[in-house]
Every structure is written in structure tokens, then in C-alpha cells.
Amino acid sequence: MAKARSAPDVWMIGSIGLILTIGIIMVYSASAVLAFHEFGDKFYYVKRQLLFALLGIGAMLFTMNVDYSIWKRWAGIGLLICFGLLVIVLIPGVGVVRGGARSWLGISSFGIQPSEFMKLAMVMFLARWLSDNQQQVTLFSRGLLPPLGFMGTAFALIMLQPDLGTGAVMVGASLLIIYTAGARLAHLGSLALVGVAGLVVLIAIAPYRLQRITAFLDPWQDPLGAGYQAIQSLYAVGPGGLIGLGLGMSRQKYNYLPEPQTDFIFSILAEELGFIGGTLLIGLFLVLVWRGIKTAIAAPDTFGSLLAAGIIGIVGVQVLINIGVVIGMMPVTGITLPLVSYGGSSLTLLLTALGILLNISRYSR
DSSP states (O other), X not given: OOOOOOOOOHHHHHHHHHHHHHHHHHHHHHXXXXXXXXXXXXXXXXXXXXXXXXXXXXXXXXXXXXXXXXXXXXXXXXXXXXXHHHHHTTSBTTBEEETTEEEXXXXXXXXXXXXXXXXXXXXXXXXXXXXXXXXXXXXXXXXXXXXXXXXHHHHHHHHXXXXXXXXXXXXXXXXXXXXXXXXXXXXXXXXXXXXXHHHHHHHHHOHHHHHHHHHHHOGGGSTTTTTHHHHHHHHHHHHXXXXXXXXXXXXXXXXXXXXXXXXXXXXXXXXHHHHXXXXXXXXXXXXXXXXXXXXXXXXXXXXXXXXXXXXXXXHHHHXXXXXXXXXXXXXXXXXXXXXXXXXXXXXXXHHHHHHHHHHHHHTOO
């Protein structure tokens, strides 16, 4: 029997539109000084952001009107393609190094980040796998171990770049799907202990990660080195006060705060729009997450429910990590704020994923 389709979730569309609008405004405000210094054009970054936003909106409108069940058929192929891209990007001379990580494929300033595609491909595949094997998810070897193997392999390839932030988001969203599918808490708790041990190993083999941990605990130990970003971020957030210094009036964007238009754009927003502006943006993300959870609960089948949980998990985990870093609650990981930070492939792909989420909302019970 054909599924009845209704209008997409209006609250979700409204929150996406408002967050995206705030993001475009803040990309211009945060990047104008840097763009003029580097390219002689203060609109350089915001023009590119507008282009990718338009592409993303087009993709969102497309996926919003395509029955989400079609992605179940292509989930396996999509995952294999993304695994291939993650291997290709590691090849010297092919993968492009930016910010110390070999994470990009492309020419000049145009490129894609395969790890961003892997986040969506992984949640699609896990939604398919777990919906097809839901009766076995409580069994560790047959139900839980196979999806964890795929997730762990993807995480390992992403860490070879290295890109801990994107890997953490993928793992967080994946574990959310696995938990939603009915995995036993005892199994997940055991995995958490293994994850902590693995984190210790990752820190031991890469001293810069230990520096980030110590800088998180006390950034003033190395204020011009490992602690610099955290200190400059707090210098932006603190003076913002209740209402901020005013849009465009940030001082930290004058080459004090690194990556003001990407990883630390929330710092500039808090400095210019204050506690009220930051709270408004967080409130919009909470509305988006709330409607995403509601969509997952009301989805007409298990695949739709798990896919919705995974997509909104990507958004929620990424927001939590980014803002946690900005306000000094987490070590610096180098991750963008969804729909707000400057970024091409990440913005376009996230809007595409949100289109799928909106399509699931059209079939909600």
C-alpha cells in the first residue's frame, strides 16, 4: 500500500531557513576583514557561501521530494564509494592538505571533503543494516559487531588524515542509530571503555593531541601555542556580554582569532550579538533537533526512523562539539558549526541530508 504523503515539517523548514540566514550574515561579518586582506574583496567568502547555499537549497528541495526509501537501495553502493574516496584522499599528490590534514580532493580553492560524505553514507548504511537485522541487534557478534566494524574502519581512515572532529561526529551519530535500533546498554558501555582506551592510544601516538588536552585544561600554560585559539575565543565570547558589541563590530576577527568564519564563527557571533544572539541561535538548533526527533519517532518504518535519527544526530553532535570548543568546555577539534560556518561541501551536503529528513517528515504518522 502506498504511503500517504503530506506537507513537510514547517517548523523544521523555518528553523533551517533562519539558521542558514544567520550563517550567511555572520560569514560576511566574520570574514570581511580577512577576505579583504587576503583577496582584496571583502565579499569573497560570503559570495562563495551564497553559491553553495543556493546549490544546497536546490539539493534539499530535490531530496525533500524524493521518497526516502530509495536511499535504502543505494546505501551499500554509497558507502563503498565513500570508502574509496577516503583511501584516495590519503594518496600524496592527490589529497590536498589544508589546516594540517590531508582531507580534501579538488583543484585550487575548489574541493570536496570525503569525510563529510562518509557521515551521511554511514548513517544511511547503518539505518539499512539495522532495519534489516533488527531482531539480531541485541546479539553482539551477529547484530552489533558488523555495523561497528564498518564504523570503526571509516573512523580509522578519517583519523589517518587526521580529522578527529569529523570522525567524532560520525561515530556519535552512528552510535545514536545503533542505540535507537535497540542495542543493549551493556554492550554499548563495554564499547565506551574500549573507546576510551583507543582515545588514550590516539593521544599517545600524536603529541599534538596531548597538547590540545593540556591546553583545554589550562590554555594559559601555552598562550601563544596550543592554548592560543581557546584564549582568543574566550576573548571574543566574554566581551559580548548580554547584547554584544553590535553586528560587524568584532575586534577578534582582526587577525586575532584563527578561522573566524569557520570553526570559531560562534565566537564572533557571541562577541557581536551577545548572550541574546547566541541563545537565539542555540534555540533554533534545539527546534531543529526537536522536530528531527519527532520525525524519527513518527516515521512509518524502521529504516525511516533510524535514518532520521542519524541525520539529526549529525547536526546535534556537531553543534554540541563546536559550541563546546568555542566556550572552552571541550578541547579544540577543528569542526564547523552546521549551516552557519563557511564551507562548501559540508554546507551543501548537510542541506541535502536535511532534505531527506524533511521528506521523512512528509510520511510521519
